[in-house]
Amino acid sequence: MTNCSKGAECKSVCVLSKILADTYSLLLKTQNVHWNVQSCNFWDIHLMTDGHYNDLFAAIDVIAERIRMVGGKAPATFSELASLSSFDEKITPGADGKGMLQELLKAHEAICKDLRDGLASIAELNDHGTADVLGSRLSFHEKVVWMLKASLG
Ligand SMILES: [Fe+2]
Secondary structure, three states: OOOOOOOHHHHHHHHHHHHHHHHHHHHHHHHHHHHHOOOOOHHHHHHHHHHHHHHHHHHHHHHHHHHHHOOOOOOOOHHHHHHHOOOOOOOOOOOOHHHHHHHHHHHHHHHHHHHHHHHHHOHHHOOHHHHHHHHHHHHHHHHHHHHHHHHHO
16 A cells, blocks of 8 residues: 655555545445445434444545645545545445445455554654544544444344
8 A cells, every 4th residue: 555655745645545535435335325225224224324424524524634734635536536445335236234234344344454554654754643643533443343243243
């Protein structure tokens, strides 16, 4: 993710851009579940995903503005975001409620991995502001991983 040869600032931009792209993919994936889930637990899933996509939407702005603060340009087209994300926004057609939650869980685990890798790769830069943004995103996604695992039993 961060085999960037353009120096310290670029490293933070690369890490943040990937997390922005992951967050956008996960926003769409979560809204897909919120809108299209069919399950005897519909209301629980509908409400839980409402909270999650609102958090993801707010986070996108925070991450994009941090990219600007460290000298980068925020990726802002679907094609650019799709090329940067570790996973796509799709949910398997025909997936039931449980399957949808499993797909969300996989995506949250993937973004946790990217956040941990990103934090490790910028550790030596003393870019505390970026580390703060990434750390706070990691806390959110770890909490959602717990919630989804608990929901899946
Ligand atoms: Fe809604």
